[in-house]
Amino acid sequence: RDPWGYGNEDGPDAWHKDYPIAQGNRQSPIDIIPEEAVHDASLSPIFLSYDYCNSINIYNNGHSVIVEFDDTDDRTVIRGGPLDNAYRLKQFHFHWGGKGNHGSEHTVRGKTYASELHLVHWNAAKYKTFGEAAAGPDGLAVIAIFLEKGDEHRGLHKITDAFYMVKFKGSVADFKGFNPKILLPNSLVYWTYPGSLTTPPLHESVTWIVLKEPITVSEKQMGRFRMLLISGEEEDDRTRMENNFRPPQPLKGRKVRASSN
Ligand SMILES: CC#CCNS(=O)(=O)c1cc(S(N)(=O)=O)ccc1C(=O)O
Numbered sequence: 001r002d003p004w005g006y007g008n009e010d011g012p013d014a015w016h017k018d019y020p021i022a023q024g025n026r027q028s029p030i031d032i033i034p035e036e037a038v039h040d041a042s043l044s045p046i047f048l049s050y051d052y053c054n055s056i057n058i059y060n061n062g063h064s065v066i067v068e069f070d071d072t073d074d075r076t077v078i079r080g081g082p083l084d085n086a087y088r089l090k091q092f093h094f095h096w097g098g099k100g101n102h103g104s105e106h107t108v109r110g111k112t113y114a115s116e117l118h119l120v121h122w123n124a125a126k127y128k129t130f131g132e133a134a135a136g137p138d139g140l141a142v143i144a145i146f147l148e149k150g151d152e153h154r155g156l157h158k159i160t161d162a163f164y165m166v167k168f169k170g171s172v173a174d175f176k177g178f179n180p181k182i183l184l185p186n187s188l189v190y191w192t193y194p195g196s197l198t199t200p201p202l203h204e205s206v207t208w209i210v211l212k213e214p215i216t217v218s219e220k221q222m223g224r225f226r227m228l229l230i231s232g233e234e235e236d237d238r239t240r241m242e243n244n245f246r247p248p249q250p251l252k253g254r255k256v257r258a259s260s261n
């Protein structure tokens with residue numbers, strides 16, 4: 001398969017050539033229109049059991065910067081909300097822009113944010129492996145958190161301070177003991193809808209849980225994201241990793257539900 005990316009030739013508009021599901025009926029991200037979201041009183045709160053959560057490493061895959069977790073048991077799970085089972089945390093990663101306040105994947109009535117954090121969980125109660133879950137209709141649950149430009153976020157410092165170790169595509173570094181609980185906003189009020197991975201292979205396997213309340217990130221911290229490269233250390237070019245976001249996709253009749261305020 002041709003390598004995909006976010007450039008003019010290999011970007012989101014070209015992905016359908018290698019991944020026809022890109023034009024499917026439950027693609028992500030989407031533009032969320034709060035007034036059109038169905039308020040569903042039966043939606044219970046999201047419950048995150050992140051207390052024994054421990055990160056393993058941080059790596060640069062040329063598309064994003066990813067922090068991976070040990071998902072060999074149910075120590076770090078989310079449950080409740082739209083989910084029927086507990087879903088295990090596997091990794092989190094970010095999408096961001098070049099400058100200004102664009103860079104998020106989901107938008108809210110057209111409003112974009114500087115970045116978006118995705119916490120990826122998989123349904124280990126129903127699927128034997130992550131790969132199988134990633135291809136199943138109820139295999140993944142991703143919590144999306146908007147990062148709005150503003151004051152610096154103290155919890156983000158540990159992550160942005162580690163970026164120098166994973167500047168190049170393919171680099172990985174130890175990153176133990178980080179608990180993403182500190183990246184959560186005060187409120188866990190959310191929107192939820194059935195969608196897909198926002199990067200190839202674009203599997204339609206994700207229950208999206210988008211938190212309404214953003215966290216803040218400073219311009220200086222965003223600058224750290226933009227020092228990451230999509231190029232490998234051995235390559236001549238030094239292309240910055242930025243604007244690694246897919247634009248909103250057609251809703252195709254899907255209902256977005258809102259949890260209680
Ligand atoms: C097979 C398969 C698969 C998907 N892997 S992922 O869920 O970690 C993931 C999820 C997403 S997102 N943006 O849909 O949460 C992006 C990138 C990745 C990734 O491969 O690193």
Ligand SMILES: [Zn+2]
Nearest residue numbers: 093095118198
């Ligand atoms: Zn993502």
